[in-house]
Amino acid sequence: MNSQQLFDLSGRVAIVTGAAKGIGMGIAQNLASAGCSVAIADLDSTEAEKVANEILSKGDQAIAVSTDVSDETSVENLCSQTMSSFGHIDILVNNAAVYPMSPISEMTMDLWDHVLNVNLRGAFLMIRQLAPEIVKAGSKGRIINISSINTGKSYVGMPHYDSSKGGLEALTRSCALEYAEHGVTANVIAPGAVKTPGSMTVRGNLAKERGDPTTAEVDAEFASRIPLGDWATPDMIGQATTLLATPAASYITGQTIYVDGGLKLTI
Numbered sequence: 001m002n003s004q005q006l007f008d009l010s011g012r013v014a015i016v017t018g019a020a021k022g023i024g025m026g027i028a029q030n031l032a033s034a035g036c037s038v039a040i041a042d043l044d045s046t047e048a049e050k051v052a053n054e055i056l057s058k059g060d061q062a063i064a065v066s067t068d069v070s071d072e073t074s075v076e077n078l079c080s081q082t083m084s085s086f087g088h089i090d091i092l093v094n095n096a097a098v099y100p101m102s103p104i105s106e107m108t109m110d111l112w113d114h115v116l117n118v119n120l121r122g123a124f125l126m127i128r129q130l131a132p133e134i135v136k137a138g139s140k141g142r143i144i145n146i147s148s149i150n151t152g153k154s155y156v157g158m159p160h161y162d163s164s165k166g167g168l169e170a171l172t173r174s175c176a177l178e179y180a181e182h183g184v185t186a187n188v189i190a191p192g193a194v195k196t197p198g199s200m201t202v203r204g205n206l207a208k209e210r211g212d213p214t215t216a217e218v219d220a221e222f223a224s225r226i227p228l229g230d231w232a233t234p235d236m237i238g239q240a241t242t243l244l245a246t247p248a249a250s251y252i253t254g255q256t257i258y259v260d261g262g263l264k265l266t267i
């Protein structure tokens with residue numbers, strides 16, 4: 001394979017969950033520009049349509065599919081809509097997640113179940129539904145799960161989230177073993193700190209606690225702890241995810257790749 005072929009995803013079909021905004025959008029845009037046809041799967045169908053239209057306007061291929069990853073029927077529908085639009089599926093990126101904060105002492109079971117249902121059950125439902133299609137496509141496809149630097153550390157207020165991401169990493173290893181015989185790899189991308197609509201809520205709450213009118217101080221303080229000096233953009237996480245999807249990464253499986261500007265080295 002020449003170097004161009006090693007990084008070419010032309011003709012591949014990818015599904016990205018939670019791709020209407022934030023990191024998922026960055027992943028979908030990067031996969032599309034590397035040649036993939038992409039299904040933008042998100043609860044927020046209005047924003048998902050906008051992302052799909054923007055990709056189409058650049059001459060790449062995309063569809064938006066209204067999806068709740070925690071719902072079995074919705075996941076089945078996502079699979080059949082992607083198959084009828086593109087004919088096969090090669091790459092699955094489980095990115096959709098929620099992260100409302102609550103300490104253990106105040107956790108309701110509804111909140112615990114919601115976070116585990118979206119972040120872990122959702123990824124499992126997606127893998128169970130889509131892995132057989134990825135195997136059938138015969139292209140030695142990819143399963144890429146978006147976890148977090150949180151699995152290597154913790155914060156008060158994130159026990160449900162941290163548990164879901166720890167579970168996701170264990171699920172990824174199991175998946176890597178089960179599908180290895182088909183040449184399908186499964187890996188984790190673990191971002192550090194990324195400016196997104198979801199993290200804006202958390203950053204906004206932290207700023208409010210300090211009495212700051214904006215998140216500027218919280219953001220700068222956090223950036224100063226990152227060895228590479230700044231927060232990641234969703235695009236950077238998209239680039240790393242796309243790299244794992246290319247033929248160049250065909251022998252990497254069962255791994256967690258930290259895309260965190262070196263932050264994990266400091267904890």
Ligand SMILES: NC(=O)c1ccc[n+]([C@@H]2O[C@H](COP(=O)([O-])OP(=O)(O)OC[C@H]3O[C@@H](n4cnc5c(N)ncnc54)[C@H](O)[C@@H]3O)[C@@H](O)[C@H]2O)c1
Binds near residue numbers: 096
């Ligand atoms: N932002 C960060 O700093 C950061 C750091 C580490 C890991 N992550 C991980 O990156 C991923 C994306 O995070 P983000 O910050 O971009 O989040 P975000 O909140 O900005 O976007 C998440 C997207 O997921 C969608 N979504 C939520 N529930 C869904 C469901 N049930 N079904 C389908 N779609 C659903 C939302 O509509 C939204 O479009 C998550 O897995 C998160 O845990 C983020």
